[in-house]
Amino acid sequence: MILLILGWTIYLILIFFVLVFLIYSLFEKERRACLRSGLILLILTGIYSVIFTFFPEVKSCFFAGILTMSVVVVFWIAVSSKPRDKIKITGKQKKVDERDTIFARFDLENKSEKYKKYYSEHKEYIAIDEEIRKLNDILDPHFIKKDPVLFSLADAEFNFCEKQLLGVDGNEPAIRFERLPEENTRIVKNTINYLGSDICGICKLDQAYVYSHVGRGPETYGSKIECRHKYAIVFGIEMRADMINCAPQAPVIVESAKQYVEVAKISIICASLIRRLGYPARAHISESNYQVIATPLAWKAGLGEIGRMGILITKKYGPRIRLGVITTDLPLIPDEPAVFGVQDFCKKCRKCAENCPSKAIPSGEKLEENGVLKWVIKREECYRYWRKVGTDCARCIMVCPYSKPNNLLHNIIRNIIRGSSAAQTISVKGDDFFYGRYPKKKQPLHPGLNQ
Ligand code: SF4
Ligand code: SF4
Structure with a gap:
């Protein structure tokens, strides 16, 4: 009975x-x-x-x-076994030269002296970059004509970020307000949270994640970057699921740019606050102002793990976030990197790789790149697709099972899958069954923004 x-x-x-x-x-x-x-x-x-x-x-x-x-x-x-795989650092990591990043290369004015000098020293990029240059640039008039409201809105948002570039650093006053690292940590995290961030962590600033030379922005191209701050404060802001679900159409770039604006606002205000407390601090913001690489710092600061698609996957929002970084000498308490099963889940899932329109995400095993064992993304192929559609695509972010909205139902599932390999297998199958292995893009344009 x-x-x-x-x-x-x-x-x-x-x-x-x-x-x-x-x-x-x-x-x-x-x-x-x-x-x-x-x-x-x-x-x-x-x-x-x-x-x-x-x-x-x-x-x-x-x-x-x-x-x-x-x-x-x-x-x-x-x-069933607990997912335990971690991100592995396998050797010495060399600093990345910002001039070699995709955006720095495509910022070079065609056939200018800088352009000629760069490509004479980097012949390996000439063929692919020349091919990509034949395509329309992201947010250029060709795309704006197709959707004047949304593409112009994204352009206006990026333009706003660009206008903030000179506010990222400054001198601190002679007076220093000294507190214990615990108190500073609490103040910084609470302030960032109050200003609108959704997640925040702290790590020691590993010099491997500071660019070696300037490749973009208002500082002198090619000059050596000396960012010797002790700590990096890293935070993330959620991107709206309904906007990302339109990937790769215009709403995704509107949403990305909007959150870059928010990230810039928070970084600049918080860096300014820290300087007013008597310590050096610099904000690192979008539109060519980064001196550091945000994703590995976010991993070190405990915000999430780096998944198959090469970007940060957070516990609550998956990859649906934008990151901001402030570097400083303010004494702080660092966090530990988080491990919640992403490496194991990505081995089973592969949904981003199968849905990537440019096949830029590998569906096989991890490889070693610059001292890290990771899934190596074909960055040029990803960027080529961005220029085909005129947005930052985000199809991989849209289809990722971790991108589901941050609500009770999905959080229960997130919590179960972090502790059980079998639950991860069931979850991958369930996600395919309920949402589709190849989910359709949606058209829910933001009210008032559709034409
Ligand atoms: S943004 Fe698009 S093209 Fe780039 S990796 Fe993701 S799905 Fe592929
Ligand atoms: S879609 Fe799947 S494989 Fe890709 S990052 Fe997300 S969980 Fe990992």
């Missing part, structure tokens, strides 16, 4: 869970997930009604079967 009640209770919990999933899917406007969960709900309630109405004698067998299946699944999840 007890076993019968247990089996019956589990069945009702299952029905309740599917109902909750359906309601969430309705709010998230996930059509396929709504249809599939609705169908499962119908089947489960149908079986329940038929058994109670027409075959009461098979009740015991049926619920005993449900109980056995549940025990097997729970046991499998509980005893």
Whole structure:
């Protein structure tokens, strides 16, 4: 009798869970997930009604079967290995020269002296860069004509960031307000949070993640970068799921640029606050002002892990964030890198690799690059696609299972998959089943922005 009640209770919990999933899917406007969960709900309630109405004698067998299946699944999840793989530093990491980054190369004015000098020293990039240069530039008039409101809005947002470039650094006054590192850490994190960030962490500034030479921005091209601050404060702002779900169309670049503006605002104000407290601090913002590489610093500061698509995956928002960095000498307490199963999950999932329109994301094993074992992205292929569509694409961010909205349902799943390899396998299959292996792009343009 007890076993019968247990089996019956589990069945009702299952029905309740599917109902909750359906309601969430309705709010998230996930059509396929709504249809599939609705169908499962119908089947489960149908079986329940038929058994109670027409075959009461098979009740015991049926619920005993449900109980056995549940025990097997729970046991499998509980005893399967805990995902433990970590990001591995395999050797000495050399500093990256900002002049070699994609954006610095494409900032070079065609056939100018700088251009000729750079490509005479880097012949390996000539062929591919010349091919890409034939395509229209991101946000150029060709794209603006196609969607004047959204592309112009993104352009205006980037332009706003560009105007902030000179405010990133300054002198600190002679007076210094000294506090314990614990107090400074609390003040900095609370301030950044108050200013609008969603996540924040601190790490020691590893010189391997400081660019060696200036490649972009107002400082002299080719000059040596001397950023010797002790700490990096790294924070992230969530990008709206409904905008990213339009990838690779115009809303994604509007959203990226909007969050770059927010990141710039927070970084500049916070760096200025730290200088007013008597310590040097510099904000590193978009539109060519970074002296440091944000993604590995964010990993070191405990904000997330670097996934197959090569960008940071956070616990609450997955890759759907924009990062900001402030470097400083203010005494602070560093955080530890986070490990929550992303490396193992990415080995099973591969969804970004299969959906990447330019095949820039590898679907195979990690390789060693500059002293790190990682999935190496074909950056030129990714950028080539950006210039084809006129946006920063974000298809990989859109399809990533970790990008689901930060709500109770998805957070429960996120928490279960960080502790069990079997739960990760089920989750990958479930994500494909409910959302599709190749999800369709959506058209929910921001109210008032559609034409
Ligand atoms: S942004 Fe687009 S092209 Fe680039 S890696 Fe992601 S899916 Fe591929
Ligand atoms: S889509 Fe899958 S494989 Fe790609 S980063 Fe996200 S979890 Fe990893």
